[in-house]
Amino acid sequence: MVLLAAVACAGGRKERREAQAPDRDAAAERSQRGKQEGVKPRPNAPRVPATPEGLLGADAVRDVQRALADRGLLGPHREGDLDNATSAAVRKFQEQEGLAATGLPDRETLRALGVSAERAYGVGKDGS
Numbered sequence: 001m002v003l004l005a006a007v008a009c010a011g012g013r014k015e016r017r018e019a020q021a022p023d024r025d026a027a028a029e030r031s032q033r034g035k036q037e038g039v040k041p042r043p044n045a046p047r048v049p050a051t052p053e054g055l056l057g058a059d060a061v062r063d064v065q066r067a068l069a070d071r072g073l074l075g076p077h078r079e080g081d082l083d084n085a086t087s088a089a090v091r092k093f094q095e096q097e098g099l100a101a102t103g104l105p106d107r108e109t110l111r112a113l114g115v116s117a118e119r120a121y122g123v124g125k126d127g128s
Helices: 002-037 060-070 084-097 107-113
Strands: none
Touching: 060 084, 060 107, 084 107
């Protein structure tokens, strides 16, 4: 009798695991779909820039490009666009200056280029 109860319990656990499997598959599918589609913004939520271009002021990319071109680091590029050529030139400049070579115009890179970080990011000296 004890043996029958043990077999019955084991069978019940197997059925529960099988019942949970579709839930796990659905969760994995939702997770994969989220990675492909990204996170959808909430309605009426403010949009936060997710790219360096989105964070930089309107003329900041042009200022960076001008400073890089003056140093002979930037060849043909799309003016005002943080394109591959501009990112490569920024990375090369960062390497030459001993900065973190990210290819993105961070505050230290802007200062080294002589571009106002405050103006580029649209904030005053007090951070507002």
